[in-house]
Amino acid sequence: MQPLRKGRYEVSFAETAEEIRAAQRLRWLCFIGRGRPDEAPGAPGALDADDYDARCSHVLIRESGSGRLVACFRMLTLSGGAEIGDSYSARYYNLSRLRDFHGRMVEIGRFCIHPELQDPDILRLAWGALARHVDEQRVEMLFGCSSFMGTDTQGYEDAFAMLRERHLAPKRWLPRVKAPQVFRFARTLRLRKPDPRRAMAAMPPLLRSYLAMGGWVSDHAVVDRQLDTLHVFTGLEIGAIPPARAKLLRAAGA
Template sequence: MLSFAKGRYRARTALGPEDLEAAQRLRALAFRGPDASRPDTDDFDAACTHVLVEEARSGDLVCCFRLLHLGSGAEIGRSYSAQFYELSALADFDGPMVEMGRFCIHPDWRDPDILRVAWGAMTEYVDRQGVEMLFGCSSFHGIEAREYYDAFALLRDRHIAPKRWLPRVKAPAVFRFASRLRRKPDLKRAQAKMPPLLRTYLLMGGWVSDHAVIDRDLGTLHVFTGLEIRAVPPARARLLRAVAG
C-alpha cells in the first residue's frame, strides 16, 4: 500500500468503495465543473490503483490520480491513452510501465505543495515497483487550441517524442500543432499556459505527441506524455527524489 506524507499533506492508496467514490466526485468537479450531475467513472477504474492526496489535519481530499501498471509495452493496448493515440511504436518498450491518469487538483486548493506531494508519492511507487516509463494524457483546460498556441509551439520546438516512440494520430478530432503552428513561442506566456503536471514531466525530461486530442467529453485538449525513467538526467533524478525525501 502506498503511503507518503510531507508538510500539510499526505498521499495514500484508496482503500475501498468510499475512497474511490470520493476520487470520482473530485474528478467530476475538476473536469466537468460544479454542475456535474454524477461522479466521473469509466471502465478503467476497476483495473487501476487510485491515489488520494489529503490535507492531513482536516482529511479533505485535495488531489487524486490513478495508476495502471503494465508489464511492458506489449500491454500498451490496455491503457486509457490507447483509445486516443496509435501507440504501436511503444509495444517494443521492454520494461514495466505505469499510466498516470485522471490527475486533478481540487479547484479551491492552489498550494504548489500538493503537486510536490503527488510527485513524491509517484516517485515512491516508481522506485518500489521498478517502473521504467511513466505515461499518460496531459490535459489543457478547454478545447480552444488558440489559447495555448505559445505552449504548443514550445512543445513543438523542444519536447516532441523520439521517433522510435512517437504516437500517431488515432482520434477523429486533433490539433496537429507540430506541423501546423508556424509561430515562435513567447516563452513566458508558454510557461504560464503549460499545465503544472505537464511542466513537471518536461522538467524531468519527458516528451509529448506531435498533436493534441480534442476531448469534447471532458472539455479538454490533451497530449500524450511519456517519461523514460532511465533517461532522466542524474541531476533531475536527484531533484525528483529530493521531493520524495
C-alpha cells in the same frame, strides 16, 4: 505504498469503494463540473467514472488535519510495451510504436488538484509518491494524457509551438493519430516562434513537471469534448531524468 506524510498533506492508496467515489467526485469537479456551474458537486450523478477505475490503483492526497481530499490520480501498471493497447491512452492515440518498449510502464491518469487550491507542495508530494512507486516497482516509463482546459486552441498557441520546437517524442516512440478530432500542432504551428513566457504560463502544471524531467509529447492534441479538454500524449523515460532532479524527487518521497 505506505502512507506518505509531508507538511500539511498525506498520500495513500484508496482502499474502499467510498474512497474511490471521493476521487471520482473530485475528478468530476475538476474536469466536468467547471463547465456546469449550475450543477451541484454533491449530486448523485456528479462522478467522473469509467471502466478503467476498476483496473487502476487510486492515489489520494489529503489534508492531514481535516482529511479533505485535495488531489488524486490513478495508476495502471503494464509489464511492458506489449500491453500498451490495454491503456486508456490507446483509445485516443495509435501507440503501436511503443509496443517495442521493454520494461515496466505505469500510465498516470485523471490527475487533478482541487480548483480552490494553488499550493505547489501538493504537486511536489504527488511526484514524491510517484518516485517511491517507480523505485519499488522498478518502473522504466511513465505515460499518460496531459490536459489543457477547454477545447479551444486560442491562447495555447505559444505552448503548443514550444512543445513542437523542444519536446516532441523521439520518432521511435512517436504516437500516431487515432482520435476522430485532433489539433495537429506540429504541422499547423511549424513556422511559429514561441514566446517562452507565454508558453510556460499556458502550460498545465503536470505537463511542466514532465517536461522539466525530460518528458516528451505527441505531435498532435486530441480534442476531448467529454472532459472539455485538449490533451497530448506524454511519456517520461525514467532513465532520462537528470540525476539531480531524480534525487529531489526521491527526497520528496522519503
